[in-house]
Amino acid sequence: MSISSPKQPDSPPPRTDINFSMNIPMLLGGACVMLLGCWIAWYFVWRPFPVDAAIARYTKVADVRGTLMSVGSDTLLEVMLKCSRAFEQLYPGVTIQLDQKGSGMAPPALIEGRAQLAPMSRLMTEEEVAAFERKFGYKPTVYTIALDALAVYVNKDNPIRGMTLQQVDGIFSKSLKRGGPSLETWGSLGLSGEWAVRPVTLYGRDSASGTHEYFREHALQSGVFKTTVHEVISEAVVEDVANEPSGIGYSGIGWKTSLVRVVPIGETAGHFVEPTYHNAIDGAYPLARFLYVYVNRRPGQPVDKLTGEFIKYVLSREGQEAVVQAKFFPLPAKVVAETLHGTN
DSSP states (O other), X not given: OOOOOOOOOOOOOOOSOOOOGXXXXXXXXXXXXXXXXXXXXXXXXXXXXXXXXXXXXXXXXXXXXEEEEEEEOSTTHHHHHHHHHHHHHHOTTEEEEEEESOGGGHHHHHHTTSOSBEEESSOOOHHHHHHHHHHHSSOOEEEEEEEEEEEEEEETTOOOOOEEHHHHHHHHBSSOTTSOOOOOBSGGGTOOGGGTTOBOEEEEEOTTOHHHHHHHHHTSTTOOBOTTOEXXXXXXXXXXXXXXXXXXXXXXXXXXXXXXXXXXXXXXTTOOBOOOHHHHHTTOSTTEEEEEEEEOOXXXXXXXXXXXXXXXXXXXXXXXXXXXXXXXXXXXXXXXXHHXXXXX
């Protein structure tokens, strides 16, 4: 005796003529939303800032050839690299070599004649200027070439909305010169939930860096860094913070990526300022700074032709466009005029 399975009703064959026409408005609407989102992100997170139209374009001259050596700030690496490569294209007989390991390397290289260009993310100290003057009998010449906002970075998933300078001091300094307590966890900065017990992991620049010194002087009021700060190069600060959810670090605005957030900073709670171009240029952002190149120029005499033309290029419209491409802020025409005429 066998039992046969009941016969199943015939099912219709699968359709091969699916009509997508009803989804077209939905698809177009979704695409528009995505494009709008991308535009908003570009506009508010990062967009190129227009170079001041009053800055003159560079005019090529004859008989420019030779080799330039640049030793100094790694913050300015991308700026110097972009300007150098463009300058070498203008003048095939020119070679520019870059050794950008930190601002602290710049003064000795200039004094010892190992470099004609000494990029720095801070001004020379009195001791560095005095050492140069003992050797040559006059002070070095400094040119302001770009504007930067020294930024405090956290991981993109960190919900903190802003910090006071006193809190920044409490995070990074063991001297606590701004009068606040030492801050060791994200809970001590006001975060709750799982963030409350997370320790703050610190990243910063090494002591040879001008960024290290500038941050120490202006954020920590010349205090002493905690020994728990992991000291690395500019780019690595941002990379490490991106890879460490509880991380925080400081570096130039040009190193910003989509994997980190920039924390607005303020003198008092609730009055936080974003490190934008306009906030940097009008002084509202408390950690805005200029970036510099030092050269050896005897008073009353022009700098050598090759060095002088390179400086003119950096301070031209093309040079300031390279500053923007490197994600730093361009100078106003007034500052360019002042630095070219030695009045800044």
